[in-house]
Amino acid sequence: MDQAQVEAILAMFPIFQDLSPEELGEFSRIAQPVSFMPGQFICARGEIGDCMYVVHSGKAQVVVAGPDGERVPVGSIGQGEVFGELSLVDQQPRSADVVAETQVQGFKIASADFADMRGRLHPAAYKVLLRIARTLCVRLRDVNTQTFGKVIARPGAKPADEARTFWQNVTGWIGKS
Amino acid sequence: MFKSKKHQTFLRSVDLFKDMSDDELEQVIDALKERKLKQNEVLFNAGEASDSCAIVMEGRLKATVAQASGRVRELAVFETGGVLGQIALLDGQPRSATITAAVPSTVLELSRKDFEKGFQNGSPYAYKLLDIFTRVLVRQLRTANARLGDLATAEQRAANPRHPGDPEVQSLFHDINNEVGSIRNTGIDLSAMGVSGRRR
Numbered sequence: 001m002d003q004a005q006v007e008a009i010l011a012m013f014p015i016f017q018d019l020s021p022e023e024l025g026e027f028s029r030i031a032q033p034v035s036f037m038p039g040q041f042i043c044a045r046g047e048i049g050d051c052m053y054v055v056h057s058g059k060a061q062v063v064v065a066g067p068d069g070e071r072v073p074v075g076s077i078g079q080g081e082v083f084g085e086l087s088l089v090d091q092q093p094r095s096a097d098v099v100a101e102t103q104v105q106g107f108k109i110a111s112a113d114f115a116d117m118r119g120r121l122h123p124a125a126y127k128v129l130l131r132i133a134r135t136l137c138v139r140l141r142d143v144n145t146q147t148f149g150k151v152i153a154r155p156g157a158k159p160a161d162e163a164r165t166f167w168q169n170v171t172g173w174i175g176k177s
Numbered sequence: 178m179f180k181s182k183k184h185q186t187f188l189r190s191v192d193l194f195k196d197m198s199d200d201e202l203e204q205v206i207d208a209l210k211e212r213k214l215k216q217n218e219v220l221f222n223a224g225e226a227s228d229s230c231a232i233v234m235e236g237r238l239k240a241t242v243a244q245a246s247g248r249v250r251e252l253a254v255f256e257t258g259g260v261l262g263q264i265a266l267l268d269g270q271p272r273s274a275t276i277t278a279a280v281p282s283t284v285l286e287l288s289r290k291d292f293e294k295g296f297q298n299g300s301p302y303a304y305k306l307l308d309i310f311t312r313v314l315v316r317q318l319r320t321a322n323a324r325l326g327d328l329a330t331a332e333q334r335a336a337n338p339r340h341p342g343d344p345e346v347q348s349l350f351h352d353i354n355n356e357v358g359s360i361r362n363t364g365i366d367l368s369a370m371g372v373s374g375r376r377r
Contacts, residue, residue, distance in 0.1 A: 067333055090315040118308070126304045129311060130267070130296070136314040137268040143321040144273065147328060148242050148250055 003028050006107070009056055015082050015131045023124035026117065031107040036060075036100035043094050049087030051108040055079055058104035063097040076101065085132050088114045181206050184285060187234050191258040193309045201302040208295070209285040214238075214278035220262075223275045227265030229286045230310075233257055236282025240274040253317075254279065259362035263310040266292065317362075 006028040010016045016024060034053070036042055042053060042060055059078045066072040077083050077098065086092070088111050117125035184206045188194045194202065211234070214220060220231065223242060233255050240252040240261065252274050255261045265272050266289050287306070295303030 086315075089311050090319075092319075121301050121304050123299050126296070126307060129307055133307060133311045133314060134268045136311065136318055137264045137270075140264060140314060140318050140321060141268075141270070141273050143318065143325055144242075144252060147321065147325045148244060148252065 001033065006031055006033075010054065010107070012080065013054055013082055015054075015085065015128060018127040018131065019124055023122075023127065026122065026124045027109065027128075030113040030117075031109055034104075034106055034108050036104040038100055038102055040100045042098040042100060042104065043084065045095060045097050046093050048091050049084050049094050050091060050112070051110045052082060052085045052088050052114075053098075053108050054082050054106045055104060056106040058100065058102045058106075060098050060100050060104050063099060064095065071097075085135060087111050089129070089132055089136075184209060184211070184234075187285075188232075191232070193258070193260065193312065196308065197302070197305050201305055204295070204300065204302040205287075205306065208291040209287055212284050212286055214282045214284065216278055216281050218278050220276040220278065220284065221272050223272050225272045227262065227269070227272055227289065229288045230260065230262035230266040230292075231284040231286045233259045233261070234283040234285055236284075237279045238276050238282055238284070239279045240276050242274050253362055255362045260309065260313045261362070263313060267310060313362075 003025065007021070007024045010024055010027055010031060011019075016027060019027070031054075034042075036058075043049065045063075045065065055077055057079050059076055061073050062075045062077060063071050063073050074096070083098065084094070088109065091111060114125060114128075118129065181203075185202060188197075188202055188206065194205075197205065209232075212220075212231075214236070220238060221227070221229075235257060238255045238259075238261065240255070241249050242252055243249050255276075261276060262272070264270075266287075292303060292306060296307070
């Protein structure tokens with residue numbers, strides 16, 4: 001795949017929407033093609049997130065550990081979606097497994113390469129960072145709403161629903177947008 | 178000039194601004210407007226459109242939300258060096274909380290217009306402000322997630338049929354209902370010290 005093709009693919013993702021063609025070129029140079037077979041782990045819970053993934057084709061399942069350690073699927077990630085983008089700003093352990101359901105193809109952007117662009121005060125990095133910061137804002141509003149909606153609930157109220165909301169929220173740490 | 182010197186000394190004392198060069202800091206100071214608040218004075222109201230964010234220079238402010246029941250809950254407190262209002266500044270949505278001065282306070286306000294202008298011009302100071310906002314957001318989200326996690330754990334324990342009115346569980350729930358509330362925000366980087374959140 002040549003660089004122009006990579007740029008054309010990246011251009012379709014909202015996270016790169018604010019970039020000029022030249023800036024997109026910067027990202028196409030650091031984007032590493034990745035491919036996963038069905039059943040293969042794209043990332044595993046507990047490992048430090050050191051990159052963001054953009055999914056060009058295929059479908060993957062997001063799985064968290066439930067309260068008793070059981071595997072709980074909490075969603076799927078498909079074509080045109082991005083995940084792990086918070087890893088570009090905060091290297092935390094992944095909160096969920098992401099497992100390829102079909103063959104998955106896409107790109108990964110390493111946190112180190114992004115940090116390098118940021119270090120050079122490259123506008124492309126900051127335009128993407130603004131998108132990520134807005135994602136953080138959405139999450140924070142969401143978590144606060146959940147917390148302050150919850151504190152007025154009494155013990156025993158809809159425990160199953162509440163627990164699921166919590167685990168879904170935790171999934172946010174893999175950074176699915 | 179005197180005012181600007183005062184602001185410079187202050188910002189230099191805040192961890193979050195340590196990566197800024199003197200030039201960048203000077204540009205930030207040019208864009209900042211000092212505002213004094215009396216005790217109980219409102220800086221901004223939940224639901225309002227946002228046009229600024231602020232950093233606390235002196236005093237203490239609190240963020241509160243009114244719940245559906247009408248009860249007012251404290252979400253966070255902001256002390257010297259604490260950054261507030263950056264969420265609405267960045268995402269353009271209405272304010273999520275009301276910010277009130279708990280004691281007489283002084284804040285430095287940055288308008289959304291100035292931030293956006295700097296950002297669009299590719300000014301390093303605006304980029305570094307975004308670095309700061311991002312760090313603050315990451316820290317707040319981590320703390321808020323931990324708080325929600327505590328709450329979910331308490332709820333699961335409370336809902337466990339083996340311990341239905343377990344006094345210990347009831348008491349834990351009581352604690353969380355009453356004290357999980359507030360996140361403390363200062364200019365000191367708690368996360369860098371390995372502290373994920375601090376309760377008052």
